[in-house]
Amino acid sequence: MEMPDMPVNVPIDDPNADTEWNDILRKHGVIPEKPPSPTAFIEEALDEARRLAHENRLEHKDLDELAELEDEEEDAFLEQYRQKRFQELSAINSASVYNQVYHLQKPDYSKDVTEASHKAYIVVLLTSSQGTNAESAILIEIWRQLAQRFGDVKFCQMRADLCIEGYPEKNTPTVLVYRDGDIRKQLVTLRELRGTHTNAADIERLLVDIGAIRQDDQRLPRKAAETDIRQGNIRGGKTNAGDDDDSDWD
Known part of the structure; x- marks a missing residue:
């Protein structure tokens, strides 16, 4: 004989706990999935900030400051920023009427x-x-x-x-x-x-x-x-x- 569908009270101590029982309940949709931990997002954001800071470390230096870094930066990388500064200065001078x-x-x-x-x-x-x-x-x-x-x-x-x-x-x-x-x-x-x-x-x-x-x-x-x-x-x-x-x- 089939038993009629009846609500079952499932014991839940802490729905956010990482337990095997909670994993079973989440799998069957009894309790919702845990929200993702913000720690991972924070670490990812910090890593991205460090990466951008390194990539853009020369972004706001003028020509004199770039010249002082010749012993610290790769020649090709430094020359790229020199050319960028020259182009920016040229554009400013041309527009300054x-x-x-x-x-x-x-x-x-x-x-x-x-x-x-x-x-x-x-x-x-x-x-x-x-x-x-x-x-x-x-x-x-x-x-x-x-x-x-x-x-x-x-x-x-x-x-x-x-x-x-x-x-x-x-x-x-x-x-x-x-x-x-x-x-x-x-x-x-x-x-x-x-x-x-x-x-x-x-x-x-x-x-x-x-x-x-x-x-x-x-x-x-x-x-x-x-x-x-x-x-x-x-x-x-x-x-x-x-x-x-x-x-x-x-």
């Missing part, structure tokens, strides 16, 4: 900004209309510094009321970033940054975030660039107010 702050006139705004943005990133600073705005004064100086260093980005400046009639003084300074005919970023005053403590490094980070400057650009302060890349790798799931000298992106 601005290298100054351009003072805009309203009749030429479309040509000098909107149309020009099809060739490069255009960063427009609309300053205080009254000339008494502390944040505007800070950005005017930062614009001068960055325009000289990043000649492939066009830094422009204009009084807000001459650009937009009746533009509220409380909204100055305003930063507009153009690319391919569109505004890609708008910053109204420095409240999104660090107010009157904003420095060149804060604007550099902004330009990196929107893609106007590459994250590994050699013109960025070394410590700042390396820190940002490490943080970017972590955020991406990979384990791999001050003076201008104070350029760490804290």
Whole structure:
């Protein structure tokens, strides 16, 4: 005589324990499979981080630093990075056609900004209309510094009321970033940054975030660039107010 199907109470002491009895229960679907241990994933991530760190150990060194490593690295490997640095520097020099702050006139705004943005990133600073705005004064100086260093980005400046009639003084300074005919970023005053403590490094980070400057650009302060890349790798799931000298992106 067949026995009717009836639920059976299976004794389970610890469903996560590695026992022969639990293996039988898992095989028959009585208890679920154990979740994989995170230890293996952590070890794998650490191994990958070590591998990437070794492979990229020369990634952010300039030509002088590469020359100092001639006795430590293989010639072919070192030459590969030398050529890469030369190519990067050549591309930067070829694209560096601005290298100054351009003072805009309203009749030429479309040509000098909107149309020009099809060739490069255009960063427009609309300053205080009254000339008494502390944040505007800070950005005017930062614009001068960055325009000289990043000649492939066009830094422009204009009084807000001459650009937009009746533009509220409380909204100055305003930063507009153009690319391919569109505004890609708008910053109204420095409240999104660090107010009157904003420095060149804060604007550099902004330009990196929107893609106007590459994250590994050699013109960025070394410590700042390396820190940002490490943080970017972590955020991406990979384990791999001050003076201008104070350029760490804290």
